[in-house]
Amino acid sequence: MKIHKSFSVLVVILFLFLLAACGSAHTNVGVDMRFGPNGPHMSPHVGVDFYGGGRH
Amino acid sequence: MKVSQNGIPKLIALLFLFFTLSCDQTEYPTLSTSDSIQYNHGQIVWHDLITPNPKQAMDFYANLFGWTYKSLGTDDMAYHVIYSGGHAIGGIIPLNVATHPSGEWLSSVSVTDVDKAVEYNTAKGGKTLFKPSNFKGRGRSALVQDPQGAYVAYVHSETGDPQFQVANNSWLWNELWTNDVTGSLDYYKGVAPYAAVENNEEKVPYFILKSGDQKLCGVMKNPVANMRSAWLPYIKVVDVESVSTKAVSLGAKIMLEPQQDIRNGSVAIIQDPNGAPFAVQIWNQ
Numbered sequence: 001m002k003i004h005k006s007f008s009v010l011v012v013i014l015f016l017f018l019l020a021a022c023g024s025a026h027t028n029v030g031v032d033m034r035f036g037p038n039g040p041h042m043s044p045h046v047g048v049d050f051y052g053g054g055r056h
Numbered sequence: 057m058k059v060s061q062n063g064i065p066k067l068i069a070l071l072f073l074f075f076t077l078s079c080d081q082t083e084y085p086t087l088s089t090s091d092s093i094q095y096n097h098g099q100i101v102w103h104d105l106i107t108p109n110p111k112q113a114m115d116f117y118a119n120l121f122g123w124t125y126k127s128l129g130t131d132d133m134a135y136h137v138i139y140s141g142g143h144a145i146g147g148i149i150p151l152n153v154a155t156h157p158s159g160e161w162l163s164s165v166s167v168t169d170v171d172k173a174v175e176y177n178t179a180k181g182g183k184t185l186f187k188p189s190n191f192k193g194r195g196r197s198a199l200v201q202d203p204q205g206a207y208v209a210y211v212h213s214e215t216g217d218p219q220f221q222v223a224n225n226s227w228l229w230n231e232l233w234t235n236d237v238t239g240s241l242d243y244y245k246g247v248a249p250y251a252a253v254e255n256n257e258e259k260v261p262y263f264i265l266k267s268g269d270q271k272l273c274g275v276m277k278n279p280v281a282n283m284r285s286a287w288l289p290y291i292k293v294v295d296v297e298s299v300s301t302k303a304v305s306l307g308a309k310i311m312l313e314p315q316q317d318i319r320n321g322s323v324a325i326i327q328d329p330n331g332a333p334f335a336v337q338i339w340n341q
Contacts, residue, residue, distance in 0.1 A: 044282075044283050044311060044327070045280070045310075046325055048317065050260060052260040052276060053233075053279075053288075053335070054229065054290065054337050056274075
């Protein structure tokens with residue numbers, strides 16, 4: 001019974017990690033924090049799934 | 057254009073810039089060299105790069121696209137006319153480094169009446185960054201921030217608008233990245249005789265603004281988080297991969313790498329060394 005409960009907790013934790021990973025996938029769109037000789041600065045980038053531009 | 061929220065210093069810098077330009081008697085290149093004066097209202101007819109480091113920008117674009125320059129005015133506030141293939145295609149304007157650390161390309165839209173366009177912008181909730189003024193050789197122009205936040209210039213050329221033409225290393229397309237697609241489409245239909253046609257071929261909604269049969273520019277949801285709405289110019293190139301690689305070697309950053317699942321690898325989006333975004337695209341039609 002104790003092993004079963006620990007396993008359930010492990011599954012929940014793994015599920016939470018999965019959700020966090022999905023959240024990171026979204027925040028990966030738009031802005032990078034980059035570090036250079038003058039300190040950190042923001043650098044925008046374009047997410048592949050959010051772009052459909054250019055001359056048609 | 058960059059993510060920083062330095063709106064007020066930026067506004068002051070732009071106001072100073074256009075005030076200075078309006079006070080001089082410099083003769084700017086005409087927008088059209090045709091004998092007959094014709095207008096294509098809604099067409100984007102000119103581009104200006106505002107940048108904190110004109111020298112670095114001039115070197116960058118000269119090395120990347122072979123552009124040459126002719127400087128007008130005084131050293132402190134010189135206006136550098138860009139030439140590609142012998143044609144004047146745009147300008148480079150210095151900005152104060154302290155107040156404006158990053159650059160941006162400004163697009164000029166041909167309108168019937170600049171003053172009425174500015175009044176319309178105000179009525180819709182936009183801001184006037186520089187009131188309508190006459191520029192010798194150019195015509196009447198004003199700089200505004202549209203209701204969705206994008207900077208855009210309105211111009212009524214004294215020589216008419218340039219003919220539609222596409223050349224390597226010159227302008228190919230213009231696109232509005234907006235944080236409010238519906239609002240922008242509604243707004244720009246009141247600026248010029250635009251008809252918006254949705255293109256369903258892309259993974260995200262994309263609208264082409266047309267006048268008659270002529271495709272003039274595009275509108276899409278801003279793909280960059282936390283960035284205000286802005287116009288993005290496209291430059292026609294022969295090899296987008298080599299241009300991207302060379303741009304990086306010259307100090308640029310890549311915002312979007314060319315890749316097969318985006319327009320068959322024909323597009324890249326680049327941020328020049330001073331932070332001004334632009335796109336390059338292969339175009340063989």
